[in-house]
Amino acid sequence: xxxxxxxxxxPSQAVRAATPAAEDNVPMxxxxxxxxxxxxxxxxxxxxxxxxxxGGWRRSFAAYSDPRVLLTLPLGFASGLPLLLTxxxxxxxxxxxxxxxxxxxxxxxxxTPYAFKFAWSPLIDRLPPPLPLGRRRGWxxxxxxxxxxxxxxxxxxxxxxxxAAMGLLALxxxxxxxxxxxxxxxxxxxxxxxxxxxxxxxxxxxxYRIGMLVSGAGALMIAARAGWFVSYAIMAGLLxxxxxxxxxxxxxxxxxxxxxxxxxxxxxxRISSSKIPPPDQGEVRRGLPAFAVTSERLxxxxxxxxxxxxxxxxxxxxxxxxxxxxxxxxxxxxGEAMAGVMAMPLYVALGFSLNEIAAIxxxxxxxxTVAGALAGGVVTVRxxxxxxxxxxxxxxxxxxxxxxLQVIAGHRLDYLALCVAAENVTSGMAGAALIAYLSGLxxxxxxxxxxxxxxxxxxxxxxxxxxxxGVLAERLGWVPFFVSTTVATLPALLLLVWIAxxxxxxxRQDFDPFLPSExxxxxxxxxxx
Numbered sequence: 001x002x003x004x005x006x007x008x009x010x011p012s013q014a015v016r017a018a019t020p021a022a023e024d025n026v027p028m029x030x031x032x033x034x035x036x037x038x039x040x041x042x043x044x045x046x047x048x049x050x051x052x053x054x055g056g057w058r059r060s061f062a063a064y065s066d067p068r069v070l071l072t073l074p075l076g077f078a079s080g081l082p083l084l085l086t087x088x089x090x091x092x093x094x095x096x097x098x099x100x101x102x103x104x105x106x107x108x109x110x111x112t113p114y115a116f117k118f119a120w121s122p123l124i125d126r127l128p129p130p131l132p133l134g135r136r137r138g139w140x141x142x143x144x145x146x147x148x149x150x151x152x153x154x155x156x157x158x159x160x161x162x163x164a165a166m167g168l169l170a171l172x173x174x175x176x177x178x179x180x181x182x183x184x185x186x187x188x189x190x191x192x193x194x195x196x197x198x199x200x201x202x203x204x205x206x207x208y209r210i211g212m213l214v215s216g217a218g219a220l221m222i223a224a225r226a227g228w229f230v231s232y233a234i235m236a237g238l239l240x241x242x243x244x245x246x247x248x249x250x251x252x253x254x255x256x257x258x259x260x261x262x263x264x265x266x267x268x269x270r271i272s273s274s275k276i277p278p279p280d281q282g283e284v285r286r287g288l289p290a291f292a293v294t295s296e297r298l299x300x301x302x303x304x305x306x307x308x309x310x311x312x313x314x315x316x317x318x319x320x321x322x323x324x325x326x327x328x329x330x331x332x333x334x335g336e337a338m339a340g341v342m343a344m345p346l347y348v349a350l351g352f353s354l355n356e357i358a359a360i361x362x363x364x365x366x367x368x369t370v371a372g373a374l375a376g377g378v379v380t381v382r383x384x385x386x387x388x389x390x391x392x393x394x395x396x397x398x399x400x401x402x403x404x405l406q407v408i409a410g411h412r413l414d415y416l417a418l419c420v421a422a423e424n425v426t427s428g429m430a431g432a433a434l435i436a437y438l439s440g441l442x443x444x445x446x447x448x449x450x451x452x453x454x455x456x457x458x459x460x461x462x463x464x465x466x467x468x469x470g471v472l473a474e475r476l477g478w479v480p481f482f483v484s485t486t487v488a489t490l491p492a493l494l495l496l497v498w499i500a501x502x503x504x505x506x507x508r509q510d511f512d513p514f515l516p517s518e519x520x521x522x523x524x525x526x527x528x529x
Contacts, residue, residue: 034126035376052331054306059381063195063198063199063381064199064202064374064377064378064379064500066196066199067354068191068192068200068250069192069196069199069200069203070194070203070204071191071201071209071245071249072188072192072204072207073203073204073206074207074239074241074242074244074245075184075188075204075207075242075245075499076184076203076204076205076206076210076211077207077208077211077214077238077241078144078180078184078205078207078211078239078241078242078243078245078461079180079181079184079208079211079242080108080207080208080209080210080211080212080215081211081212081214081235081238081239082147082151082173082176082177082235082239082423083177083211083212084182084212084216084219085151085154085173085215085219085232085235086107086110086170086171086173086174086177087111088216089215089216089219089220090107090110090170091104092220093159093223093228094107094159097159097160097448098160099159099163099321103163105110106156106167107167107170109171110167110170110171110173110174111174112171112174113171113174113175113177113178114174114177114178114181114459115456115459115460116229116456117179117181117452117456118449118452118453118456119177119184120179120451121182121448121449121452122308122309122312122448123308123447123451124139124179124182124186124448125186125308125312125447125449126307126308127446128421129141129142130142133246134252135251135252135254136183136186136187136190136246136249136251136252137246137247137249137251138186139183140180140183140184140242140243140245140246141243141246141247143176143179143180143183144180144239144240144242144243144246145243146176147173147176147177147180147239148236148237148239148240149181150169150172150173150176151173151232151236151239152232152233153169153172154166154169154172154232155228155229155231155232155233155236156229156232156234157169162359163401164374164493167451170173171388178340180242182448182451182452183448183457184204184242185447185448185451185452186447186448186451187246187252188200188204188439189442189447189451190252190253190444190447191249191250191252192439194440195381196381197380197385197435197436197439198376198377198378198379198380198381198385198388198432198433198436198520199375199377199378199380199381200436200439201373201376201377201380201431201432201433201434201435201439202373202374202375202376202377202378202380202432203373203374203377204435205369205370205373205431205432205435206370206373206374209366209369209370209373210370213362213366214235214238214470217362219231219234219235220234222234226286227307235435238273251386258482261302265413274500292444293492302416308449311445311446312358312443312446312449312450313444315443315446316441316446316453319441320502320503321499321503324495324498324499325441325499326457327492327494327495328492328495328499329438329454329457329458329460330457330460330492331391331488331489331492331495332393332430332434332458332489332492332493332496333396333430333431333434333458333489334436334465334489334492335396335397335400335485335486335487335488335489336396336397336399336400336423336426336427336430336485337465337469337484338465338469339400339403339423340400340423340427340471341469341470342473342481342482343423344357345470345473346403346406346407347416349478350406350407350411351383351410351411352411352416356413356416357416360413360417360420364417364420364421364424365420365424366420366528368420368421368422368423368424368425368428369424369425369427369526370428371425371428372408372426372427372428372429372432373428373429373432374428375425375428375429375432376388376392376428376429376430376431376432377432379391379392379429380433380435380436385437385440386438386496386500387435387438388436389430389433389434389437389493389496390493390496390497391431392426392429392432392433393430393433393489393492393493393496394493395426395429395430395491396427396429396430396489397485397486397487397488397490398426398486399423399425399426399427400423400482400485400486401482401483401486402418402419402422402423403419403478403482404478404479404482404483405418405419406419407478407479407482408479420429434458438451438454439451441452441454443447459496469481469485472484475495
């Protein structure tokens with residue numbers, strides 16, 4: 001059923017609603033009516049309401065016990081582990097070897113593949129993997145094997161006399177790490193049903209943070225005792241944890257031939273029929289001259305590239321209000337990014353030592369981020385993606401006010417711990433909700449490419465706007481600056497409410513936080529029709 005004046009839900013939303021997992025999304029009011037007929041009216045008793053609320057929250061927490069959700073934890077670990085091996089851990093290694101600060105700063109460029117991974121994601125979406133284990137598992141294992149070898153080579157290389165080679169190896173590690181992220185994100189989006197995307201986002205962020213902690217503080221501790229090669233070799237061995245998931249875990253069901261998110265399956269059919277014929281096959285079948293066979297193959301290659309590269313954009317632009325969705329993705333984390341860039345300068349200006357900052361941020365920040373990510377997944381399951389985005393986004397904006405409290409309090413460690421905890425909890429909650437939202441935007445035929453594009457857009461938005469945070473802080477002062485970051489996300493939240501209202505995914509009753517998610521409401525509405 002389509003509400004009057006509202007755009008119809010996208011076909012990719014329809015295919016997700018048609019999955020068997022969607023049948024579990026029965027509104028709690030209907031369940032309660034079946035189990036307790038006497039209290040199934042519009043006005044229930046307080047005990048009935050409390051029972052429904054408690055049961056719903058228990059089910060939300062229980063989502064983390066699902067085996068497929070649990071599998072995202074080691075994949076998140078494998079995704080976060082290589083990052084610091086080419087960033088802060090590598091910088092520490094170069095610094096201890098006496099490399100100049102200018103050269104160490106230039107090594108920051110090796111992180112470029114993370115920002116441009118969308119450029120080769122269509123190849124991972126379309127090309128068959130070297131290992132015949134399925135599209136996702138095959139590519140995942142292939143890339144992880146290459147990543148392990150590159151990490152070992154980087155650990156073997158010494159900075160003195162081999163700085164250029166070390167830079168190339170670090171770039172290679174970053175490239176394989178970014179490619180691994182493409183496969184992991186696509187596997188997670190495809191293997192989990194819509195109601196599991198929130199817990200999956202929380203779990204993968206938890207694994208990601210654990211991986212960063214191990215490759216950061218853990219790698220430094222190992223290097224101090226056993227040397228850099230042993231440290232990098234152990235990190236390479238730990239990457240095998242992610243390989244076990246692809247070796248033993250399930251392969252997502254292929255949806256490319258049956259994706260109804262494209263009108264009448266035309267683009268999906270074009271994808272599956274865009275095969276590049278072997279050179280001999282065309283010659284034998286048709287008896288054509290060599291130049292004609294070459295022209296046929298070139299045309300097939302052009303068709304394949306057009307479908308693989310342009311197809312994801314065509315599919316996404318069929319969605320109602322797609323431009324507004326991109327603006328929302330661009331702006332959702334801007335306020336948090338602007339405040340985060342200036343957090344360290346604020347702490348230093350208030351007189352905190354580097355040891356104090358490191359101790360609080362490493363311990364409190366890590367625990368708070370993990371707690372926030374897991375809480376964000378629970379909230380997403382309980383209240384739905386749209387309302388979770390709004391709720392967590394408001395909390396994220398309010399979290400920036402703790403910086404104002406820190407400015408007023410001055411050099412106090414208890415306030416520093418409170419500020420770090422509040423910022424990381426709210427940021428983790430908003431991050432989990434955003435990951436779940438981006439996952440729901442991807443069509444089954446283009447999961448890797450579309451998720452890479454959307455996540456890159458979110459990262460580029462944070463980077464571009466946050467780069468001017470220092471100038472703004474100098475002109476406004478600390479308190480006005482952090483107050484401004486509090487309201488910076490509000491335009492994106494208002495845009496989200498408008499999008500959800502116009503597309504019919506945010507019905508009036510969804511404003512009650514104890515009703516089931518909007519997926520459940522839309523499913524029950526369509527089933528009644």
